[in-house]
Amino acid sequence: MAAGPDEDRWWRGGVFYQIYPRSFADSNGDGYGDLPGIISRLDYLADLGVAALWLSPVTVSPNRDWGYDVADYCDIDPDFGSLEDLDRLVSEGARRDVRILLDLVPNHTSDQHPWFVDARRGRDAAHRNWYVWADPAPDGGPPNNWISVFGGSAWEFDEPSGQYFLHNFELQQPDLNWWNGDVRDAFDAIVRFWWDRGVAGFRIDVCNMMIKDARLRDNPPATEDDPLDQQLMGVRSVYNSDRPEAHDILRRWRAISDRYDPPRLLIGETNVEQLATLMQFYGNGHDELHGGFNFVFINAALDATSMRAIVEEVEATLPDGAWPLWTGSNHDVSRLATRWAGGEGAKVRCALMILLCLRGTPFLYQGDEIGLTDGPIDQADLRDAVGIRFWPYYKGRDPQRTPMPWSHAPGGGFSPAGVRPWLPLTDAARRNVADQVEDPDSVLSFTRRAIARRSGNEDLALGSYSSLDSPEDTWVFQRGRGTVVALNMSDAARETSGLRGSITLATDREREGHQVDGVVTMAPWSGLVVET
Ligand code: NOJ
Numbered sequence: 176m177a178a179g180p181d182e183d184r185w186w187r188g189g190v191f192y193q194i195y196p197r198s199f200a201d202s203n204g205d206g207y208g209d210l211p212g213i214i215s216r217l218d219y220l221a222d223l224g225v226a227a228l229w230l231s232p233v234t235v236s237p238n239r240d241w242g243y244d245v246a247d248y249c250d251i252d253p254d255f256g257s258l259e260d261l262d263r264l265v266s267e268g269a270r271r272d273v274r275i276l277l278d279l280v281p282n283h284t285s286d287q288h289p290w291f292v293d294a295r296r297g298r299d300a301a302h303r304n305w306y307v308w309a310d311p312a313p314d315g316g317p318p319n320n321w322i323s324v325f326g327g328s329a330w331e332f333d334e335p336s337g338q339y340f341l342h343n344f345e346l347q348q349p350d351l352n353w354w355n356g357d358v359r360d361a362f363d364a365i366v367r368f369w370w371d372r373g374v375a376g377f378r379i380d381v382c383n384m385m386i387k388d389a390r391l392r393d394n395p396p397a398t399e400d401d402p403l404d405q406q407l408m409g410v411r412s413v414y415n416s417d418r419p420e421a422h423d424i425l426r427r428w429r430a431i432s433d434r435y436d437p438p439r440l441l442i443g444e445t446n447v448e449q450l451a452t453l454m455q456f457y458g459n460g461h462d463e464l465h466g467g468f469n470f471v472f473i474n475a476a477l478d479a480t481s482m483r484a485i486v487e488e489v490e491a492t493l494p495d496g497a498w499p500l501w502t503g504s505n506h507d508v509s510r511l512a513t514r515w516a517g518g519e520g521a522k523v524r525c526a527l528m529i530l531l532c533l534r535g536t537p538f539l540y541q542g543d544e545i546g547l548t549d550g551p552i553d554q555a556d557l558r559d560a561v562g563i564r565f566w567p568y569y570k571g572r573d574p575q576r577t578p579m580p581w582s583h584a585p586g587g588g589f590s591p592a593g594v595r596p597w598l599p600l601t602d603a604a605r606r607n608v609a610d611q612v613e614d615p616d617s618v619l620s621f622t623r624r625a626i627a628r629r630s631g632n633e634d635l636a637l638g639s640y641s642s643l644d645s646p647e648d649t650w651v652f653q654r655g656r657g658t659v660v661a662l663n664m665s666d667a668a669r670e671t672s673g674l675r676g677s678i679t680l681a682t683d684r685e686r687e688g689h690q691v692d693g694v695v696t697m698a699p700w701s702g703l704v705v706e707t
Pocket of ligand 1: 238243280344380381436444506507
């Protein structure tokens with residue numbers, strides 16, 4: 176299948192890297208990562224070979240949900256620096272061929288955003304209709320049975336005005352009313368504000384939830400066939416999520432993006448259960464998202480049969496001209512080194528080889544490149560409101576948000592020595608960037624070689640995908656005309672046949688440069704890229 180127009184090459188062939196800014200690099204010793212910290216690590220990121228960074232929110236926030244509750248969409252939170260710092264990040268990134276994407280949070284604002292502060296003044300307030308308000312049910316209770324993703328009713332009663340407002344997440348994150356044209360116009364201005372400054376695109380927060388049923392109908396009861404989270408909520412979220420009208424909003428932003436040179440990227444947080452639903456966010460392949468995160472893949476086991484089936488379905492159903500994304504970690508899910516690999520280096524390398532060799536743009540999450548595992552979090556360390564609420568049944572998202580270990584120095588090179596970071600470091604003495612840079616057999620060195628190989632080989636960067644026959648628990652696929660990727664995803668050695676050419680990338684570095692011709696014995700949890 177065609178790789179797309181030239182203007183798409185940089186991102187389709189590139190590798191993206193998600194930064195959780197609060198945990199990346201602390202330049203001023205306050206325990207929080209910041210924009211100057213990211214700038215100070217740009218050389219590292221450029222050497223790693225990434226094409227773009229996606230930054231979780233750096234806009235002004237009271238941090239009920241650590242940035243995902245925005246109080247000003249057009250300014251930088253002082254914890255992270257200033258607009259000038261952001262401009263400098265964009266220009267310093269450009270000098271190194273690394274572009275910057277920001278996070279857009281359109282489903283809700285902070286309750287401290289001036290729009291909501293005004294909306295709360297009363298039923299006649301200018302911004303009242305910018306949010307979703309409804310009268311109580313006849314019994315005085317919430318208007319319907321919608322449940323917040325973070326637990327409890329999605330409705331909060333506003334005593335003075337006698338109405339409820341909707342919050343699909345925290346109570347302090349009131350949902351915007353996307354039926355209102357003024358909200359749409361305001362966001363048109365917001366996306367232009369950043370794109371005019373040279374920001375290369377957005378990752379769009381919960382873009383499948385943005386708009387709700389206009390009649391606020393009750394959700395139907397969940398059944399045994401529904402995903403576990405819906406079963407736990409007791410309802411199937413069909414009226415407060417995945418509404419067809421969300422696509423109108425995406426088409427509107429895509430039309431704006433297409434007027435830029437180069438077009439700005441729209442990457443969606445499409446946290447949907449079905450691949451068929453994910454495909455809808457690509458529209459006709461050219462008029463909605465450039466890419467949607469594949470949570471079916473993220474949530475899959477590191478298992479050849481299930482992963483191959485997901486990839487094959489994506490390949491078969493993606494609209495013509497569209498392009499997949501692949502990722503294994505982010506700030507909301509356990510890191511791949513823990514969740515997929517159980518901390519085992521061989522499995523981490525296999526997972527990275529999969530992400531970096533499939534057809535589609537890989538998104539690494541900070542630390543994936545060194546095999547960083549989830550951090551140890553005690554109850555006293557908790558920062559995530561969701562973890563605080565559900566501890567000990569659910570420990571929240573802090574384990575995957577612990578700071579980046581840059582070195583084995585005190586403070587892990589994240590904050591200056593003696594400063595306590597906002598979340599505890601994961602064992603930096605054992606796994607850190609500085610040590611791995613020096614070690615040719617480290618996970619980091621493997622990741623660098625894999626990214627470099629991908630950039631140097633048109634098949635891997637942009638070529639087609641096809642599955643090849645292979646023994647149980649192995650996954651062998653061809654990319655483009657002459658590149659084959661073979662993975663043994665089992666605890667036993669396996670033989671694969673039909674591999675011919677030279678090994679240009681291997682999870683075991685010793686094998687690189689060797690020729691193979693036919694049957695190849697593969698060690699447990701190992702992978703090879705063979706080029707003819
Ligand atoms: C998805 C974000 O990734 C998550 O961190 C946040 O809590 C929710 N959306 C609400 O914005």
